[in-house]
């Protein structure tokens with residue numbers, strides 16, 4: 001049995017094996033493929049900014065952060081509650097993992113009570129983002145979980161945490177309206193080889209989410225032709 005990227009069918013380099021979509025096969029010592037590990041890193045680094053932007057759409061009267069807000073547009077109550085719950089989850093999750101990480105790395109970490117959540121989140125995400133491989137390597141950490149009004153202690157791995165960060169980041173993007181319909185191209189990026197080319201609905205541009213390069217259709221076609229050409233020449237020489 002192959003060891004595969006923990007992101008499973010959502011893996012950026014997912015493949016089909018016997019009709020089932022699975023994560024890319026990777027060495028046993030890794031939890032994610034390179035691309036997905038980079039996505040985790042990007043999600044963790046962007047979380048504090050997501051939090052601030054969510055504050056902005058909450059407008060006045062946020063009960064979560066008590067932080068300065070810019071917009072005053074009234075949101076329907078259910079959406080407001082969902083956003084506040086999402087913000088709380090961001091802070092709790094980052095706090096929990098930063099605490100575990102600090103213990104393993106033996107760095108000073110005292111999240112004092114009474115500090116602003118946004119500040120705690122920024123601090124926690126910085127620690128996690130700066131020590132991503134140590135975070136992903138965490139095993140069997142005991143965290144206090146709140147679920148449906150119940151509190152219990154659950155053993156969790158850094159990889160569970162990473163999947164949670166991806167999901168928190170995705171949810172933030174949904175609320176912030178940044179999740180657009182994208183088409184995934186079933187071909188690798190001509191420059192970095194990652195299977196991560198997307199085109200937003202209605203857009204002329206193709207973007208590689210791995211190396212962040214963008215291509216126009218013509219440019220993309222030209223690069224593909226060059227690659228094919230080169231491969232054919234390589235074959236002819238051999």
Ligand SMILES: [Zn+2]
Nearest residue numbers: 005011033036
């Ligand atoms: Zn992956």
Ligand SMILES: [Zn+2]
Nearest residue numbers: 189192208211
């Ligand atoms: Zn690329």
